[in-house]
Amino acid sequence: xxxxxxxxxxxxxxxxxxRRLIAGRFPRWAGLAVRRxxxxxxxxxxxxxxxxxxxxxxxxxxxxxxxxxxxxxxxxLAPQLPTPIPELLGAGEPAxxxxxxxxVYRWLAGELPEAGALSEPVRLAEDLAAFVAAMRSVTLPAAxxxxxxxxLASLDxxxxxxxxxxxxxxxxxxxxDAATAVWEEALRAPVPDGPPVWLHADLxxxxxxxxxxxxxxxxxxxxxxxxxxxxxxxxxxxxxxxDAREVFREALAVDDATWTRGRGRTLSEALISLPYYxxxxxxxxxxxxxxxxxxxxxxxxxx
Numbered sequence: 001x002x003x004x005x006x007x008x009x010x011x012x013x014x015x016x017x018x019r020r021l022i023a024g025r026f027p028r029w030a031g032l033a034v035r036r037x038x039x040x041x042x043x044x045x046x047x048x049x050x051x052x053x054x055x056x057x058x059x060x061x062x063x064x065x066x067x068x069x070x071x072x073x074x075x076x077l078a079p080q081l082p083t084p085i086p087e088l089l090g091a092g093e094p095a096x097x098x099x100x101x102x103x104v105y106r107w108l109a110g111e112l113p114e115a116g117a118l119s120e121p122v123r124l125a126e127d128l129a130a131f132v133a134a135m136r137s138v139t140l141p142a143a144x145x146x147x148x149x150x151x152l153a154s155l156d157x158x159x160x161x162x163x164x165x166x167x168x169x170x171x172x173x174x175x176x177d178a179a180t181a182v183w184e185e186a187l188r189a190p191v192p193d194g195p196p197v198w199l200h201a202d203l204x205x206x207x208x209x210x211x212x213x214x215x216x217x218x219x220x221x222x223x224x225x226x227x228x229x230x231x232x233x234x235x236x237x238x239x240x241x242x243d244a245r246e247v248f249r250e251a252l253a254v255d256d257a258t259w260t261r262g263r264g265r266t267l268s269e270a271l272i273s274l275p276y277y278x279x280x281x282x283x284x285x286x287x288x289x290x291x292x293x294x295x296x297x298x299x300x301x302x303x
Contacts, residue, residue, distance in 0.1 A: 010059045011099065013045045018055055020096045026104065029053070041206060041220070042281060049104060053089060057102040064100035066222020069144065071103060074221055077198075080138050083131045084108060084217040110209025110216040113239055115290045120213030121244035125235075127215035128203070129251035132232045138198035146201035148269075149227020152187055152261055159183055159268040165275040172274065172289070178296045179271060186264020190257040196226035203234045205287060233262030234269070237294045238287055267295045 015034050023030040032050035039046045043063035047055040058064045071091050078085050090104035118124055148155065163183075166174045200207075201223035209217045233254065236245045249259060270291035277284040 009061065013057055013059065013098070015047070017096060017098060018047045018049075018057070021057075021092055021098060021102065022049065022055070022104075024095050025092050026090050029104075039206070042277070042284060043222070044220075048107065052107050054105050054107050055092075055102065056105060057092075057098070058100045061100070063222065066147075066220075067101045067103055069224060070221050071101070073140075073144075073224060076140055077138065077221070077224070080140075081131065081134050081218075083127070083134075083215055085221065086217075086219055108209055108217045108219060110211050113205050113208055113210050115205065115239050115287065116241075118213060118239070118241070118244075121241050122247050123214055124210070125240050125244035125248040126251060128208075128235050128240075129248050131215065131218060132200075132203075132252060135200055135232065136197040136229060140198070143196075143198060144225040145196075146199045146225035146227035146231060147223035148265070149196065149199055149201055149223075149225055149231050151191065152189075152228070152230075152264060155265070155268050156183075156187065158272055162268075162271040162275060166271065169275060169278075172278070174271075174274075174292055175296055179267065179292070182267055182295055183264055183271075186261050186267075189260040189264070192228055192230075192258065197229050198225070199227050199229070199231045200224055201227065201231050203232055203238075205235075205239050206283060208235075208239075228258075228261065228265075230258045230261035230265055233259070234266045237263060237266045238270070238291050263295055266291055270295075 015036065018034050022034065029049060035048050037046040037048050037054065043058060043060055043066065045057050045059055049055050056067065058067055070086065071088060074086055074088050078087065086108065087106040088103060089106055092102035092104065094100060163176050163179055166172055167176045200218060200221060202220060207218060207220040208215060209219065236248050240248055270288040273284050274288040274292070
C-alpha cells in the first residue's frame, strides 16, 4: 500500500471518469459541474453533481455490495423513518473501465458532528434514539443480514489481532490489557433472546448530518440489514458525552447485556480501525482514539 492510500486495491477515480460515467448513463446531467467532495469515508468516493446531487462510487470491491444494498433498500426504508436518508435518483452501471455499480443521490445538506464539540448533545441523543427505534420497528420482509450484525464472537479473531497490533505501537498509548478485559466482558454478555432487528449498522459520526445541533439526516446505508440491536448503539461511545449517553440509553430502554455488547462492538470497531487508518484517514483514526479513551476511561465496568 502506498503512503496515504487507505486500501491496497483502490480503483483510481477522478473528475474525468465521473463526467464520462454520467454522460454515458445519464446524458441529461452531462452538462452539470462535477467536483470531488472531501470525505472521511473509507470505501466510497463522493462527487458533487451540480447543486442538488451527489455521485457515490465504490473505491474498492467491498464497497460495491453496499451500493447495491442501498439501491434496493433505501426506497423501502425511507417512508418508515423519521429522519431523512439518501434519495436514490439514478443507479449507474460498470462502464468506462470502472468495474462496479454506482449511484446518484439527492444532496443532503448538513454538518458532520465532532465528539466533544456538540452544541445540543442531549437533544441529539434523543434524535438518534428516535432514529434507532424506528429502524428497529421496520418489518420489511426478506431482510439481508447487517454487516457485522451477527454474533459478537465472529469479531473475536480480528479484534484480538488488532489489540496485538496496537501493543506494537507504543505511541498510541492504548491500554491493551484493559481493552482485552472490556472485549471479553462483551463476549460473556448474554445474546439477544428475540429475533434480529433492522439496523443502520454503521452509525459513525461521518454518517450523520446535523443542522443547528440536531440530527438532520443519516447517510451511508451500505451495512444495513438485520442483526443484534447492540450494533446501533455506536453513538453512545463514538459521539455522545456521558449525560447524553444516558439519555440515549434510557430512550431506547437498553438492558445491561445489550449495553455491554454495544460497548464491546464499538470498542472492537475502534481497535480495528486505529492501526489500519492511523496514517491514511485522520478522521477515522481520531474517532477511534476517542472511542478507546471513552470506553477504557473507567475500565470494564465503565458506562
